[in-house]
Amino acid sequence: MKLKPLGDKVVLKHLEAEEKTKSGIILTGTAKEKPQEAEVVAVGPGGIIDGEKVNMEVKIGDKVIYSKYSGSEVTLDKEEYVIVKQGDILAVVE
Amino acid sequence: MKLKPLGDKVVLKHLEAEEKTKSGIILTGTAKEKPQEAEVVAVGPGGIIDGEKVNMEVKIGDKVIYSKYSGSEVTLDKEEYVIVKQGDILAVVE
Amino acid sequence: MKLKPLGDKVVLKHLEAEEKTKSGIILTGTAKEKPQEAEVVAVGPGGIIDGEKVNMEVKIGDKVIYSKYSGSEVTLDKEEYVIVKQGDILAVVE
């Protein structure tokens, strides 16, 4: 069982707290928009979204920073996921 | 008697509580946007929506995650349905 | 005397309460958007609406589900009508 996102949507999985500590990333933000780190686990096909062509820039395995409030949380087989539009992903952490 | 959605609209039917338990899907979300699981029972023809071409990506029988607050609930012949725009469907569960 | 809607507008007439009972349709909805059943009594010519081509998908006699808050109520010759844009019609009931 897995999630197959539509359009420009991307399924993310939060990184474990330990992994966060190891990478030394501490996330802060304003009350309105809290960026968060997560790993890409599924990527929509892109294509024509709202009449405009969208190319997917992220791939499975990327670690990304995204804006929390734009996503929807889903729990599948006891794993937690977040589904966001690619435009809500701010940056890839390399 | 059945519902034939217009344009990019999709008719969904909520999955039974038992089926939800079997698949192990637990849905959580923020107060603003609660994703929900449902089965596609009818799909609009797509076409030109707000002047942009929309191709329908979901088909009858797909199990999907959608954003609850964007849909309209309808009860027809004692069955409950939700009518959403395809853009409010986040992902297909496979 | 009759109503001839402009552009993408559609004139609807509410179904009688008895007819509603016969068809077994019970309509529920969120507080923000109450879908309603009605019959199409007049259809605008479509054409270029807000600079985009709109084709009319409904026809006189169709029974439709629409979002109540987007329409305007009019009483003409003691009959009540609702005028909505076609985009506010969710589905045709067949």
Added chain:
Amino acid sequence: MKLKPLGDKVVLKHLEAEEKTKSGIILTGTAKEKPQEAEVVAVGPGGIIDGEKVNMEVKIGDKVIYSKYSGSEVTLDKEEYVIVKQGDILAVVE
């Protein structure tokens, strides 16, 4: 002295209360949008409005239903007029 509307704007004159009674039209509406009946007394040239081509569908003498809150009231030579955009006209009464 007369009003010559610009673009897609239309000058309307309210029908007399007596005429309303004769035609048997009673107008009701939601608190947010009160449709009203009026006669078209001047029609703008249409053309490119907000970058989109607008063709004028109403003509002088048409009796129309419009959404009150989108118009501006003007009194000229002791006659009251309302200036609306054509898109705020819902239907022509025939």
Added chain:
Amino acid sequence: MKLKPLGDKVVLKHLEAEEKTKSGIILTGTAKEKPQEAEVVAVGPGGIIDGEKVNMEVKIGDKVIYSKYSGSEVTLDKEEYVIVKQGDILAVVE
């Protein structure tokens, strides 16, 4: 010293109270949008505004009705002016 408006902007000068009485125009309006009469004293060049071609339909000397709240008031050499976008002009008074 004079004002040269940019783009689709138009400089208006309020008509004297006496002139208003002579023409018999009394302006009323809703609390949200008060139409006002004024004379055009300068017209922007039009051209591409927000990516769309705008042709100027008014000329210096025109008496126009406009929506007050969309304009900005300026006093230059003891004369009061209002600068509005052409789209906020409702009609020319002839």
Added chain:
Amino acid sequence: MKLKPLGDKVVLKHLEAEEKTKSGIILTGTAKEKPQEAEVVAVGPGGIIDGEKVNMEVKIGDKVIYSKYSGSEVTLDKEEYVIVKQGDILAVVE
């Protein structure tokens, strides 16, 4: 050290109070939008802004009226500047 604005942005410098008196310009406005006079000290390159071509119509040295609330104030080397989009400039004072 100087400010080089991006895109359709323009750097303005408020005119001295004395200069304002000399030119006889007194600015008034509604509570929502206070127009202000300033001198252009730097002009962005224009180009494609939000996907639309923007040509810069103002040049260094122009005295302009702008809408205060759309700009950002910056103090550089003890001089105060305001950075606005060209679309927020209402008129050039000649």
Added chain:
Amino acid sequence: MKLKPLGDKVVLKHLEAEEKTKSGIILTGTAKEKPQEAEVVAVGPGGIIDGEKVNMEVKIGDKVIYSKYSGSEVTLDKEEYVIVKQGDILAVVE
């Protein structure tokens, strides 16, 4: 470990307080929009953003003024960064 911004996004690093004093820049602003000075440390590839072509005008090392409330703050390896869209950068300080 570094941040690679997507699309039209830019990663900024706040200038040290000492450096601010040396350059003599004091930033003020309205309560709604506080401009801030920062150095560009990473630039997205630009390309098609919301269906429109965006060319990146800033480069690594540029000192820029931006609107604070549009950005997201991130701390990576004990360094603080802000991720903004290029459109939220007002000017380059030269």
